Amino acid sequence: xxxxxxxxxxxxxxxxxxxxxxxxxxxxxxxxxxxxxxxxxxxxxxxxxxxxxxxxxxxxxxxxxxxxxxxxxxxxxxxxxxxxxxxxxxxxxxxxxxxxxxxxxxxxxxxxxxxxxxxxxxxxxxxxxxxxxxxxxxxxxxxxxxxxxxxxxxxxxxxxxxxxxxxxxxxxxxxxxxxxxxxxxxxxxxxxxxxxxxxxxxxxxxxxxxxxx
Amino acid sequence: xxxxxxxxxxxxxxxxxxxxxxxxxxxxxxxxxxxxxxxxxxxxxxxxxxxxxxxxxxxxxxxxxxxxxxxxxxxxxxxxxxxxxxxxxxxxxxxxxxxxxxxxxxxxxxxxxxxxxxxxxxxxxxxxxxxxxxxxxxxxxxxxxxxxxxxxxxxxxxxxxxxxxxxxxxxxxxxxxxxxxxxxxxxxxxxxxxxxxxxxxxxxxxxxxxxxxxxxxxxxxxxxxxxxxxxxxxxxxxxxxxxxxxxxxxxxxxxxxxxxxxxxxxxxxxxxxxxxxxxxxxxxxxxxxxxxxxxxxxxxxxxxxxxxxxxxxxxxxxxxxxxxxxxxxxxxxxxxxxxxxxxxxxxxxxxxxxxxx
Numbered sequence: 386x387x388x389x390x391x392x393x394x395x396x397x398x399x400x401x402x403x404x405x406x407x408x409x410x411x412x413x414x415x416x417x418x419x420x421x422x423x424x425x426x427x428x429x430x431x432x433x434x435x436x437x438x439x440x441x442x443x444x445x446x447x448x449x450x451x452x453x454x455x456x457x458x459x460x461x462x463x464x465x466x467x468x469x470x471x472x473x474x475x476x477x478x479x480x481x482x483x484x485x486x487x488x489x490x491x492x493x494x495x496x497x498x499x500x501x502x503x504x505x506x507x508x509x510x511x512x513x514x515x516x517x518x519x520x521x522x523x524x525x526x527x528x529x530x531x532x533x534x535x536x537x538x539x540x541x542x543x544x545x546x547x548x549x550x551x552x553x554x555x556x557x558x559x560x561x562x563x564x565x566x567x568x569x570x571x572x573x574x575x576x577x578x579x580x581x582x583x584x585x586x587x588x589x590x591x592x593x594x595x596x597x598x
Numbered sequence: 599x600x601x602x603x604x605x606x607x608x609x610x611x612x613x614x615x616x617x618x619x620x621x622x623x624x625x626x627x628x629x630x631x632x633x634x635x636x637x638x639x640x641x642x643x644x645x646x647x648x649x650x651x652x653x654x655x656x657x658x659x660x661x662x663x664x665x666x667x668x669x670x671x672x673x674x675x676x677x678x679x680x681x682x683x684x685x686x687x688x689x690x691x692x693x694x695x696x697x698x699x700x701x702x703x704x705x706x707x708x709x710x711x712x713x714x715x716x717x718x719x720x721x722x723x724x725x726x727x728x729x730x731x732x733x734x735x736x737x738x739x740x741x742x743x744x745x746x747x748x749x750x751x752x753x754x755x756x757x758x759x760x761x762x763x764x765x766x767x768x769x770x771x772x773x774x775x776x777x778x779x780x781x782x783x784x785x786x787x788x789x790x791x792x793x794x795x796x797x798x799x800x801x802x803x804x805x806x807x808x809x810x811x812x813x814x815x816x817x818x819x820x821x822x823x824x825x826x827x828x829x830x831x832x833x834x835x836x837x838x839x840x841x842x843x844x845x846x847x848x849x850x851x852x853x854x855x856x857x858x859x860x861x862x863x864x865x866x867x868x869x870x871x872x873x874x875x876x877x878x879x880x881x882x883x884x885x886x887x888x889x890x891x892x893x894x895x896x897x898x899x900x901x902x903x904x905x906x907x908x909x910x911x912x913x914x915x916x917x918x919x920x921x922x923x924x925x926x927x928x929x930x931x932x933x934x935x936x937x938x939x940x941x942x943x944x945x946x947x948x949x950x951x952x953x954x955x
């Protein structure tokens with residue numbers, strides 16, 4: 386059992402080569418790697434390395450998109466074995482673009498990076514009302530709620546979600562991360578969010594540190 | 599000095615009386631300012647801005663399809679457009695629509711459906727000659743710098759396929775994207791040629807192509823150079839051949855792409871989105887000898903309605919920028935209705951005073 390296969394799997398994700406991922410997973414399973422090894426030391430390692438390069442402006446959205454597609458292909462192939470092995474995600478994140486805002490590109494990139502870091506992500510989509518976030522927290526019991534807003538005219542809705550979580554008595558059960566073009570650290574502090582990050586890769590890193598804390 | 603003279607001279611780096619002044623507003627803003635505007639629907643005229651724009655071209659794939667509403671709720675409408683894109687938009691607010699789905703996701707439907715429609719001729723039907731001629735006349739009467747505005751290749755491709763399909767396509771099938779850039783850039787040039795031949799020259803051409811978002815461009819400088827620059831260069835070479843300067847609008851953080859913009863032929867970069875990470879004064883240091891700038895005033899500061907904050911923003915930027923003789927003040931995107939009109943007037947008056955030579 387050569388660990389070269391894990392390195393190749395990581396590389397295939399970073400290059401967005403979905404067919405290579407498929408072949409390497411078949412090979413890995415045939416060589417008695419566990420699904421958890423292939424996931425964590427191959428697929429997720431590749432996505433994490435790409436995330437660092439993305440944050441440093443060494444790779445850009447096209448590369449992240451095709452890497453995410455390759456990663457999804459791989460995790461789909463491993464799904465049954467992961468359940469059999471009892472492998473669980475490192476945490477659950479409920480994510481959405483806040484009410485009044487229909488932008489989804491930034492939110493989708495964060496979702497991809499979170500999935501690439503081993504999170505289960507419940508994507509509520511765009512234009513999500515505060516009460517929908519509350520319902521999703523009740524249903525999925527996430528560790529993190531991630532709120533996106535692109536516009537100066539909609540960033541106020543992030544505060545509305547935090548207030549709705551407080552009103553429902555759920556604020557203490559989740560960490561709230563916020564992001565989006567007009568958002569700053571100062572604004573996050575002002576509205577009582579737990580974390581602000583400027584880009585998708587940083588959001589995934591922050592989410593990992595929040596669940597580890 | 600009229601706005602027309604002022605902007606023309608700024609873009610040629612010739613001396614002017616003050617910095618240029620221009621602005622964009624969200625659609626809701628005029629509604630919110632209705633009483634203050636006292637019936638004047640032309641905001642460029644009301645605020646005596648230096649530039650007047652006209653958007654006369656329609657490069658949607660199927661001109662006859664129109665927009666068909668397929669679902670509706672209290673606040674939003676989901677519609678199907680002439681690019682066979684399914685989009686959802688707020689009924690009462692401006693903004694980019696949600697990308698629900700796209701018929702053209704890859705080369706297959708581009709070649710089978712969109713490309714043949716775009717190349718089918720009937721270019722005249724894509725051009726609103728009357729609107730252009732009317733705007734041009736009003737701009738001339740008012741002494742404003744008249745620009746022929748429209749989107750360029752990247753934005754056109756996102757309308758057709760959506761960002762995710764397009765950007766993934768750039769990595770997986772660059773020849774497909776290059777073909778779209780080729781078709782769209784030729785169409786822009788052909789339509790503008792026809793329009794200008796029939797209805798006269800504008801003072802400049804203003805292209806809109808949002809190539810960035812927060813802290814990052816959508817694509818690498820290398821990918822821009824390989825795939826988008828040829829389309830930009832073709833359309834900008836056309837403008838320059840007619841002696842027309844080119845303004846390029848891009849939202850988002852596009853600093854890494856600026857050398858490519860200069861190579862393509864951009865004369866003035868707009869909108870310098872501070873909240874996305876752009877730094878107006880840094881750009882002036884790095885590229886002020888090659889580019890003019892329009893924008894870079896943090897809209898969040900204007901939105902604060904706080905005169906002291908506005909003073910600080912203007913005083914930090916205008917004295918530096920005016921030294922280059924290459925600056926047209928503008929917010930870093932658009933002015934929303936939350937800005938009080940009295941405060942916006944204060945902002946313009948302070949900018950004009952500080953920007954006087």
